[in-house]
Structures are given as C-alpha cells and as structure tokens.
Amino acid sequence: MIQDAIHARFQLDYPGFSLQVDLELPGRGVTALFGHSGSGKTTLLRLIAGLTRVSDGYLKVNGEVWQEGREFLPTHRRPLGYVFQEASLFPHLSARANLAYGMKRAGDAAMGREALAQAVELLGIGHLLDRRPQQLSGGERQRVAIARALALHPKLLLMDEPLAALDLKRKQEILPYLERLHDALEIPVLYVSHSPDEVARLADTLVLMEQGRVRAQGPVSELFSRLDLTLAQDQDASAIIEGVVLSHNDDYALSRLEIPGGFLTVARLQRDIHEQVRVRIHARDVSLALDDPGTSSIINILPARILELREIEQAQVLVKLCTGAGERTPLLARITRHSRDRLRLYEGQSVFAQVKAVALMD
Amino acid sequence: MGFSEADLQAIGLTLRLASLVTVVLLILGTPIAWWLARTRSRWKGPVGAVVALPLVLPPTVLGLYLLLLLGPNGPVGQFTQWLGLGLLPFTFWGLVVASVFYSLPFVVQPIQNAIEALGKRPLEVAATLRAGPWDRFFTVVVPLAKPGFFTAAILGFAHTVGEFGVVLMIGGNIPGATRVVSVQIYDHVEAMEYGQAHWLAATMVVFSFLVLLVLYSLNPNQRRF
Amino acid sequence: MRCISPLLAITVSLTSVAQAEEVSVAVAANFTGPMQEIAAAFAEDTEHEAKAAFGSSGKFYAQIKNGAPFEVFLSADAAKPARLAEDGFTVPGSNFTYALGSLVLWSADAERIPAGEGAAVLQAGEFRKLAIANPKTAPYGAAAVATLQALDVEDAIKPKLVQGENIAQTYQFVSTGNAELGFVALSQVIQDGEIGSGSGWRVPAELHEPIRQDAVVLTQGKDNPAAQALMEYLHGERARNIIRAYGYNLPE
Numbered sequence: 136m137i138q139d140a141i142h143a144r145f146q147l148d149y150p151g152f153s154l155q156v157d158l159e160l161p162g163r164g165v166t167a168l169f170g171h172s173g174s175g176k177t178t179l180l181r182l183i184a185g186l187t188r189v190s191d192g193y194l195k196v197n198g199e200v201w202q203e204g205r206e207f208l209p210t211h212r213r214p215l216g217y218v219f220q221e222a223s224l225f226p227h228l229s230a231r232a233n234l235a236y237g238m239k240r241a242g243d244a245a246m247g248r249e250a251l252a253q254a255v256e257l258l259g260i261g262h263l264l265d266r267r268p269q270q271l272s273g274g275e276r277q278r279v280a281i282a283r284a285l286a287l288h289p290k291l292l293l294m295d296e297p298l299a300a301l302d303l304k305r306k307q308e309i310l311p312y313l314e315r316l317h318d319a320l321e322i323p324v325l326y327v328s329h330s331p332d333e334v335a336r337l338a339d340t341l342v343l344m345e346q347g348r349v350r351a352q353g354p355v356s357e358l359f360s361r362l363d364l365t366l367a368q369d370q371d372a373s374a375i376i377e378g379v380v381l382s383h384n385d386d387y388a389l390s391r392l393e394i395p396g397g398f399l400t401v402a403r404l405q406r407d408i409h410e411q412v413r414v415r416i417h418a419r420d421v422s423l424a425l426d427d428p429g430t431s432s433i434i435n436i437l438p439a440r441i442l443e444l445r446e447i448e449q450a451q452v453l454v455k456l457c458t459g460a461g462e463r464t465p466l467l468a469r470i471t472r473h474s475r476d477r478l479r480l481y482e483g484q485s486v487f488a489q490v491k492a493v494a495l496m497d
Numbered sequence: 498m499g500f501s502e503a504d505l506q507a508i509g510l511t512l513r514l515a516s517l518v519t520v521v522l523l524i525l526g527t528p529i530a531w532w533l534a535r536t537r538s539r540w541k542g543p544v545g546a547v548v549a550l551p552l553v554l555p556p557t558v559l560g561l562y563l564l565l566l567l568g569p570n571g572p573v574g575q576f577t578q579w580l581g582l583g584l585l586p587f588t589f590w591g592l593v594v595a596s597v598f599y600s601l602p603f604v605v606q607p608i609q610n611a612i613e614a615l616g617k618r619p620l621e622v623a624a625t626l627r628a629g630p631w632d633r634f635f636t637v638v639v640p641l642a643k644p645g646f647f648t649a650a651i652l653g654f655a656h657t658v659g660e661f662g663v664v665l666m667i668g669g670n671i672p673g674a675t676r677v678v679s680v681q682i683y684d685h686v687e688a689m690e691y692g693q694a695h696w697l698a699a700t701m702v703v704f705s706f707l708v709l710l711v712l713y714s715l716n717p718n719q720r721r722f
Numbered sequence: 723m724r725c726i727s728p729l730l731a732i733t734v735s736l737t738s739v740a741q742a743e744e745v746s747v748a749v750a751a752n753f754t755g756p757m758q759e760i761a762a763a764f765a766e767d768t769e770h771e772a773k774a775a776f777g778s779s780g781k782f783y784a785q786i787k788n789g790a791p792f793e794v795f796l797s798a799d800a801a802k803p804a805r806l807a808e809d810g811f812t813v814p815g816s817n818f819t820y821a822l823g824s825l826v827l828w829s830a831d832a833e834r835i836p837a838g839e840g841a842a843v844l845q846a847g848e849f850r851k852l853a854i855a856n857p858k859t860a861p862y863g864a865a866a867v868a869t870l871q872a873l874d875v876e877d878a879i880k881p882k883l884v885q886g887e888n889i890a891q892t893y894q895f896v897s898t899g900n901a902e903l904g905f906v907a908l909s910q911v912i913q914d915g916e917i918g919s920g921s922g923w924r925v926p927a928e929l930h931e932p933i934r935q936d937a938v939v940l941t942q943g944k945d946n947p948a949a950q951a952l953m954e955y956l957h958g959e960r961a962r963n964i965i966r967a968y969g970y971n972l973p974e
Contacts, residue, residue, distance in 0.1 A: 186621050210624035211632075217625035223618060227640045236636070237626030287627065561894060568900040586900045587851060587884045666891065669884030669901075670856060683887065687780035687859035689805060 141291070141323060144193040145182045147347075154178055154347035160340070162197055165317050165324045167338035167355070169331075169366075175347035176327045177220075180293050183325065184217050185210040196291055197323075211240075216284030218294040222276035224268040230279045231264040234286050241287040254285035257319060258312050274305035278312060285316075292324040298333060313337055331366060335359065335375050335415050336496045360465035362445045362455050367467060372418040372453065374467045375496070380406045389434075396459020400434045401493045413496040418453060418467035420491040425478055427487055435490035439466055441482050446472060454480070456488055466490075504697055506673050507681040514589070514677060515657040518596045522604040522653045523646070525597065530608035549606075551599045556662025563595050563667055587669035592677070595667040596657045603652040611645020612638065651713075655705055742769045743948035746791060748782040749774045750798035750935065752862075752889050752907055753821065756968040757796065760961050768955065770948040778888060780859060786811055786940060793943025794952055796820060796935070798889075799861040803938040816939035820956045821970040823933030824908035825865050828922040830897050840923020843903070844875050852882050853895040853904030861933045862889045866905035868930035908969035915967070927971070935970075 140162020147154040154175045160166050168176040181187040183194060185201065185208060194202040201208045216237075224233045234255075238247040255261050258278040268276055277297055284292060297313075298306045310333070316324070317337055328334050334341060334355065341358045343351045343366070351358055356375040359366050366372065378392035378399060388403040392412065399414065406412060428436060439456040447453050452475045454468040466488055480486070500508070533545055551559060567585045568574045574584055585591035619641060623633040639646065661679040668675030670684075678701055685694035749757045754776045761772040772794075775782075779798040786792055786806060795812075797803050800819065806812050827840040835843050843849075855863035863885065870876040884900075886892030889907050896904035897920075908924065911917050937956060943949030955961055962972055 184625060186624065209629075210621075211627050211629050215625065217622075219618070219622065223622045225619065225622070225637065225641075236623075236628075240627035240632070283626070293625075561898075564894065564898050564900055568898045570899050584850075584900065586895075665887050666894075669851075669853070669895065670887065671884060680887075684856060684858055686784065687778070687856070687887070689780070689783065689802070 140197045141183075141325075142193070142195045143179070143183055145179070145189055146191045147178065147182070147187075147189045152178075152347060154182075156347075156349050158342065158349060158352070160323065160325070160342070162323050163321070164339035165326050165337050166340040166342060167334040168325060168327045168342050168344060169329065169334050169338075170344035170350075171329060173346075174344040176329075176344045177295055178347075179344070180295050180325060180327050183291075184215060184293055185213055186217075214241075214287075214290040216287050216289035216292045218277075218281050218284050218292075218297045220296045221300045222268065222273060223280055224271075224276055224283075226268050228268075229264070230260065230266050230268065230271065233268070233279060234264070234283050237283055238286045243288070246288050247286060250288040251282075251286040253319075254282035257285070257315055258282045272305070273301050274308045277301065277305075277309060281312070281316075290322055292320065292322055294324065294326045296327050296329070298330070299328075310336060331359075331369060331371055331373075335373070336413070356465060360455055360467050362443050362453055367418070367453060367455075368447050370419075372467055372469065373415045373494075374418070374465050376414050376416065376464055376466075378412050378414060380404060380408050380410050380412060382408065394459065395463040397437055397464060399490070399493055401495065404495060415494045415496050416466065416490055417492070417494070418469040421466060421468035422489045422491070423454065423456075423468055423470060423474075423478065423480070424487045424489060428489065431489065433489045433491060435493070437466070437488045437490065439486055439488045441480060441484045441486060444475065444480060444482060456486070458488060500696070500700075501693070503672060503676070504678075504681060504693070507676050507678045507697075508700075510589075510673065510676065511658055511678040514592055514596065515654050518593055518600060518657045519604075519650055519654045521593065521597050522600055523650060526601060526604035526649065526653075527608055527646075529601075530605045531612060533605065534609045534612035549602045552602050556599065556660070557666055559599060560595070560663040560666025563598065563663065567591060567594070567667070586667050587671060587675060589674050591667050592664055592675050595663045596660055599660060599663045600653050600656045603656045604649040607645045607648040607652065608642065611642035611648075614645075615641055651709060655709065658701070658705060742771070743946055743951075744771045744773060745793050745943060745946055745948035745952050747772050747774045747794045747796060747952065748786070748790070748792040749776050749796045750779045750782075751776050752798055752823070752909060753796055753935065755909065756821075756964050756970070759964045760956070763960050763964070764952060764955050767960070768948075768951050770951050772948070772952055791942060793940055793946050793949045794937065795940055796937045798935055800934040800936040803936040806938060806940070811941055813939040813941065813944050816953065817936050818938075818953070818957075819934045819973045820937045821935045821965050822973060823862060823865070823935060824927075824969055824971055825862060825869065825905055825925040825930065825933065826908045826911060826917065826922045827903060827925060828896060828906045828911050828917070828920060829903050830899055830920040831902065832919070832921050834902060835921040835923050837921075838923065840925070841873055843923070844870070844873055844879065847875070847878055847882075849902040850882065851884050851895075851901035851903075852879055853884050853886055853892045853901035855889045855892045855905070856885045856887055860886075860888050861935075862892070862905065862907055865925075865930040865933050869905065869925050872929040912969035934973075 141160040144157045145154060156179060168179060170176045178187060188207060192202050201213055234251060238251055241247055258281055260278050260282055263271060263275055263279065298309060326337060338355050341355045342349055343358060343364060351364055358364060359373060359375050361367060376394050378394040381391045381393045383390050383403060389400055390404040392399045392401060437458040439458040441454055441456055443455040445453045450472055452470055452472050454470060456466040456468060458464045458466050468488060529548065533541060564586055565571050566573045569584060577585055585594055619637050620633050623637045628636060659679060664677055665680055670676050670680055678697060682694050682697050757774050761774055764770060764772050779802050782795060783802045786795060795803060803817050807817060827835060829835050854866040857863035857867045870879055884895060886895055892904050893906045893910045895901040896906060911922060939949050939953060965972060
C-alpha cells in the first residue's frame with residue numbers, strides 16, 4: 136500500500152492573501168482540510184482540482200503527476216470528483232441527466248454504470264432521478280451532486296464544504312450518507328470544512344490550515360486534543376475516541392465499549408457487537424478528582440494522567456489527559472483555575488476523570 | 498396598391514442580408530462577448546468601447562468612415578484588393594460587412610450579459626465532470642445562456658432590417674445588390690410617392706412585429722434581460 | 723431651430739428697429755454655401771434677418787406639408803415647389819428659378835479626365851464605378867442620366883453605376899475614390915471659378931434639361947415683409963454674383 140499517496144506543493148500570492156503548502160496526504164480515507172474562512176482551504180482544494188492555476192506548483196496523486204513545472208493537466212483530464220459548496224446541478228438537466236453528464240464523459244461505460252448504481256443506492260436518490268433540480272430540496276440536490284461526482288468513478292474525491300449551505304435539518308439528513316461514503320469508498324477524499332462536528336464525524340486525517348499555511352497535520356483524535364491548536368480552545372473542544380462495541384445491557388439500556396486501554400459505558404447503541412464506533416467526549420463534560428470517588432452517580436470514571444495544563448481564559452484551564460493501561464487514549468477536561476489551584480494539579484499527576492456524557496459520532 | 502417589382506426585390510434582398518448578417522454576428526459576436534465577459538485584461542475597456550461605438554456614432558458618419566476604410570485608398574480596401582477580392586463598397590458583401598460592424602453591439606452585449614450572469618461556476622462544474630472547453634461551451638453555456646443568444650439574434654436581425662444610413666452610404670443603391678427595403682422606402686418618400694412608401698413601411702412594421710412576436714413567444718423566460 | 727426662435731424673437735424685439743423682421747427659410751443642402759453668404763449680405767443691406775435651415779428638399783417637402791413653420795422654401799428642384807403650389811401651401815405666383823445647377827463629370831484623380839475630353843472618357847468606359855445622384859429623387863441624377871443618354875453610353879455604363887442618395891453623398895463616393903468618376907454639382911468642386919481639385923469636365927448645358935432650383939413663398943410667410951424682401955433680394959445683383967461665384971448659372 137502506498138503511503139502519502141498525494142503530494143501537493145503550491146505557492147500562490149494574491150494581494151492580501153498568500154498560500155504556501157507542501158503536503159503529503161494519505162491515499163485512503165477522509166482527510167479534512169479544516170480552518171476558518173480565509174485560511175486557504177478552499178483555495179487549496181481548487182489548486183488540487185486544477186480550477187485555480189499557479190505557475191509554481193507540484194501535484195502527484197497515486198503515482199500520477201497532475202502538475203509539475205510547466206506541465207499542467209487541465210481539470211477535465213483529471214480523474215477526480217468534485218462536490219461544490221452550493222448546489223451545482225445544471226438547471227437545464229434532470230437529476231438523471233446531471234448524473235449521466237459526467238458518466239458519459241468519464242469513459243468506461245460498464246464501470247460507470249456500476250459506479251452510478253452504487254452511488255444512487257448509497258445516497259438514496261433512486262426516486263428523485265426524473266426530477267429537475269428546481270424540484271429538489273437543498274439536501275436532495277446536494278445528494279445528487281455527490282452521486283454525480285461518484286458516478287465518475289474518480290480516483291480522488293474533493294468536497295468543498297458540501298453541507299455549509301444547508302440548514303441543520305438538511306445537514307442531519309445528509310451526514311448519514313456521507314458516513315456511509317466514508318465506510319464504502321476505497322479512494323481518498325479531501326473534505327473541506329470549518330465545522331469541528333463534521334470533521335469529528337467524518338475525517339480520519341486532519342489538516343489544520345491558518346492564513347494559507349498548514350498549521351498541523353495528523354490523525355483527527357490527536358489534533359483534536361492538542362492544546363496548542365485552536366480546536367482544543369473552542370467551546371466545543373473535545374476528545375475523539377475510537378471504540379468497539381463489547382456488550383449490551385438491555386435491562387439498563389446501556390452498552391459497553393472497549394476503547395484503547397479501557398472501557399466506556401454509554402446509552403444503548405443500535406449497533407452490533409464488535410462494530411467500530413467513534414465517540415466524542417466534550418472537555419466541558421469531564422471533571423477531575425484526586426481520589427477514586429467510588430460511590431458516585433457517574434458511571435464512567437477513568438484513571439488518567441495529566442499530560443498538560445493550559446490556561447485558556449482568566450477563569451478556565453484546559454487539561455490534557457491520557458487514560459487506559461497503555462495511556463493511549465487522549466481525553467480533555469475543562470476546569471476552573473480555582474479548581475486547579477485547590478487540587479494543586481500538576482503535569483504527570485495521576486487523577487480520576489469523571490465523564491458525564493459521551494456522544495456517539497457514527 | 499401592391500408591391501412593384503423593385504419593392505419585392507428590395508424585400509428579398511433585405512431578408513437575405515438580415516439573415517446572413519445575423520448568422521455572421523452570432524459566430525463573430527460570441528467569442529468577443531465571451532472574451533469581454535471573462536477577461537481581466539486592461540484591453541477590456543478599449544475593446545468594449547470600440548464594440549459599442551456604433552451605438553453613438555450617427556449612421557451616416559459611420560458609413561463615411563467605412564467608405565474611407567473599405568475604399569481603394571483605405572487600409573481594408575487595399576487589403577481586400579491584395580487578396581484579389583476587389584473592393585467591398587457598392588456590393589452585397591460590402592453591406593454585410595458594414596451591417597455586421599454596425600449591429601455588433603446589439604449582439605455582443607446581450608450575449609456578454611448572459612455569460613456574465615452565468616458566472617464561472619457552471620463551467621467549473623462541467624470541467625470537474627470531464628467536459629473539455631468546447632464541450633462545456635455547447636452543453637452548458639449555450640443552453641444556459643439561451644435567452645441571451647435569442648435576444649442577440651432578434652436584435653441583430655431587427656437592427657439590420659431597420660438599418661438605413663450605413664447601407665445608403667456603403668451600398669450605392671444598386672437594385673438587387675444593395676437596394677434594401679429601408680432605402681427603397683426612403684426613395685419613395687424622396688420621390689413623393691407616399692402611397693408606395695406607406696405600403697412598404699407598413700409591411701416592414703408588420704413583418705418585424707411578427708418576427709419579434711414569434712421569437713419572444715418561443716422564449717418566454719426573459720428574466721435576465 | 724424651433725427651440726431657439728422664442729429667444730430670438732425677444733432679442734429681436736429689444737434690439738431691432740420697428741420694420742426689421744425675421745424670415746425662416748428652408749434651403750436645399752446643395753445651396754448651403756451661397757445661402758450663408760447671401761443671408762449675411764441680406765442682413766447688411768435690409769436689416770431683415772434670414773434664418774436658414776439646410777437639408778434634403780424631399781424632407782422639407784414632407785415637413786412643410788405637415789405644418790413646419792417655414793416661410794420661404796429654396797428647393798433643389800422645380801418639382802417640389804410646383805407640387806406645394808398645387809396643394810395650396812404657397813403664395814400663388816411666387817415661384818421663380820433662383821439658380822440653375824451646372825453638372826460636372828468629376829474625378830478625385832487629377833489625371834483621370836484630360837481637359838475637355840470628358841465625353842471621350844465616358845465613351846472609352848475604362849473605369850470600375852461611376853457615381854450619380856439618385857435620378858428618381860435628385861435633379862442632378864436625372865441630368866446625369868440624360869447626359870449618358872445623349873452621349874449614347876447609358877447601356878454600356880449602366881452596370882457600373884452607383885447611386886448616391888443625393889448629390890452630397892455622390893460627391894463622397896467620388897472624393898473617397900470608391901467611384902473613380904461621378905456626376906456632381908459644379909458648386910461642390912468649384913474654387914475661385916475653377917475646378918479646385920482632381921479633374922473634371924463641365925457637361926455642356928444642351929446635353930440635359932436645365933437643372934432648375936426654384937424658390938417659393940410659403941403660406942406661413944404671406945404677411946411677413948421679410949419673406950417678400952428675401953425673394954426680391956435673390957433677384958438682386960449682389961445675390962446673383964454670389965450665386966454665380968458658387969458655380970451656378972442664372973436664368974436669362
């Protein structure tokens with residue numbers, strides 16, 4: 136298997152904005168390009184698609200050079216799929232004709248039909264095909280647009296905030312489809328987003344962008360709990376934990392998960408035993424105790440060690456912990472400065488983390 | 498009262514001229530409109546202004562300059578002679594050239610507006626769906642900018658039918674070659690043959706109205722224009 | 723023109739002596755030069771003022787029939803004043819010929835027409851285009867066709883004819899070189915009594931009907947003493963000299 140299958144190096148200077156990146160990205164799974172608006176994440180995606188062109192750039196995808204020096208493969212020759220932020224269906228074509236538009240041009244008809252059938256199935260749009268874009272809801276349109284990109288049988292899928300233009304309800308409608316994509320697709324996906332929630336649910340790898348530069352890059356769970364990055368300083372700062380369903384307790388309506396080096400008890404999941412799940416624990420839902428509270432209403436009490444303490448506001452301190460036997464599972468806790476001083480917390484100290492709530496991500 | 502032989506000849510000639518000019522204008526005007534709608538070049542202003550010049554210049558003035566330009570001492574005239582095509586003034590093709598130039602803004606501007614209103618996005622989408630430049634133009638731009646092309650064709654045709662000053666100047670009023678309806682009407686008026694002038698003018702008005710009506714009915718979505 | 727006249731009327735009432743009047747004249751475009759000089763002389767000699775509008779006789783005809791406020795009409799032909807008289811738009815009996823046009827075969831090329839050999843040039847037929855004014859609407863055009871007929875070259879030359887809508891446009895066809903030859907008005911090319919530029923041949927008057935340019939007092943000018951004064955002035959020696967200097971002839 137080829138690691139770092141996408142190599143992108145670009146430099147671009149506009150008045151008031153410059154971009155300079157040199158990235159190695161995995162050739163599988165979902166990589167989120169994450170950052171505030173103006174951080175250059177969409178520009179980077181457009182550079183990779185060839186929609187924006189710079190003279191000084193290098194791009195190699197799965198062994199194929201798309202741009203190097205004066206060589207530049209125009210967008211329509213790049214085997215990619217692109218999902219735009221806003222609904223971008225051709226208004227003069229039906230949903231079916233929109234799907235066919237790219238498929239016809241992508242070559243291999245048999246493979247296209249298969250890819251199309253799979254995309255239609257995956258996105259649940261079989262009943263919408265004869266409608267015009269104007270007769271579809273925003274969420275439906277975006278699902279058709281995603282299917283249209285998939286029907287090309289692309290070697291790289293680029294998604295530019297595909298949910299940003301949708302309201303919460305529509306987002307909730309599409310997210311399950313995207314999660315299925317994540318599980319079903321064999322190809323690398325670059326997913327631009329400024330929503331930690333989407334990234335936490337969908338991405339494996341995270342590229343954090345700030346002012347046209349790559350601030351950090353790594354597995355999602357690692358970057359979410361890095362105190363020096365903006366993600367951890369957000370109100371919604373949280374730890375992302377991968378786990379496996381171990382057992383269900385139907386009597387109490389609870390499920391038990393195994394996480395690296397420990398266990399979590401959560402509300403009953405509609406998942407099979409041994410299924411992989413991803414959970415998110417908000418820093419504000421974790422409190423710390425020096426001794427094992429023993430008798431407490433809180434079920435999840437995890438022995439942990441303090442890795443780092445950082446004041447984020449006058450009254451607040453963010454604590455990075457690791458839990459489990461191998462200390463492999465990161466955890467974040469947000470406590471008051473007053474508590475830190477009262478408990479005399481220090482780095483390397485062993486504590487007990489009380490987890491009040493666990494949110495299931497997928 | 499009916500049409501004289503000369504009137505009928507003028508009508509036929511006018512229709513031939515207007516149809517041909519419309520086709521030439523669409524072929525010629527579209528790339529210009531495209532360029533004007535898309536370019537960030539500093540030449541956009543000057544080129545746009547040149548295209549719009551016929552809107553401001555009186556037709557006879559324009560005609561005079563075209564006569565100088567296309568004439569035996571003008572640069573274009575010397576070029577056409579060098580090509581072995583002879584001189585354009587006083588020929589049907591001279592009228593075509595003059596009318597194309599004169600009606601250019603009426604064709605370029607609606608198409609330019611339509612392309613500008615379209616924005617870049619549909620083209621980018623098409624590119625990510627493997628469509629090459631020409632493919633994008635015919636499968637995305639043409640269907641989406643159809644109202645603009647329709648308007649351009651209507652205006653180009655109508656304006657050529659109604660054109661008079663330039664035609665008078667470049668044409669030399671030769672029956673069957675350059676004597677179009679508008680000139681024929683003018684001749685009737687100047688010769689105080691008002692009856693024939695009215696008859697021909699009324700026909701022209703009714704015809705133009707019908708053409709416009711048909712085209713507008715075929716194309717009711719005029720939102721952008 | 724019409725917009726200014728109230729203002730002029732005020733100016734006139736404040737500055738002029740009682741009998742000084744103003745007359746509004748529609749003048750054929752080919753007579754622009756001489757009329758400007760005549761108007762200046764007229765103002766000097768009579769204290770009346772002639773306000774002239776220049777344009778196509780055909781358009782003036784249509785405007786007059788539809789109530790344009792002209793008081794005197796100097797047409798480029800005899801037909802239009804006659805028609806206006808028939809239709810009752812003129813002061814009866816006021817028509818007269820104020821000038822006779824002279825036809826010239828002219829080329830912008832000084833070598834094209836050797837002195838006195840115009841007829842030979844036409845008969846040789848070695849040219850691409852010959853411009854004439856529209857014979858249907860312009861008297862100079864009709865005279866040009868008559869000339870070709872008299873020289874017995876009409877059929878040979880017909881395919882080479884291009885028509886200017888009026889004598890001014892015909893002159894432009896020839897002066898820009900688009901037509902090598904053309905029948906124009908002597909008044910268009912004359913300079914100090916000679917053909918000023920290019921080369922030309924004065925067409926003998928017997929080859930065509932005289933090109934009569936008639937003037938007429940319109941109904942609106944019936945009671946304006948300045949209108950009458952202008953008609954008389956056009957008969958006067960000073961006006962006739964100006965008219966001749968511009969290459970027109972005068973009726974005996």
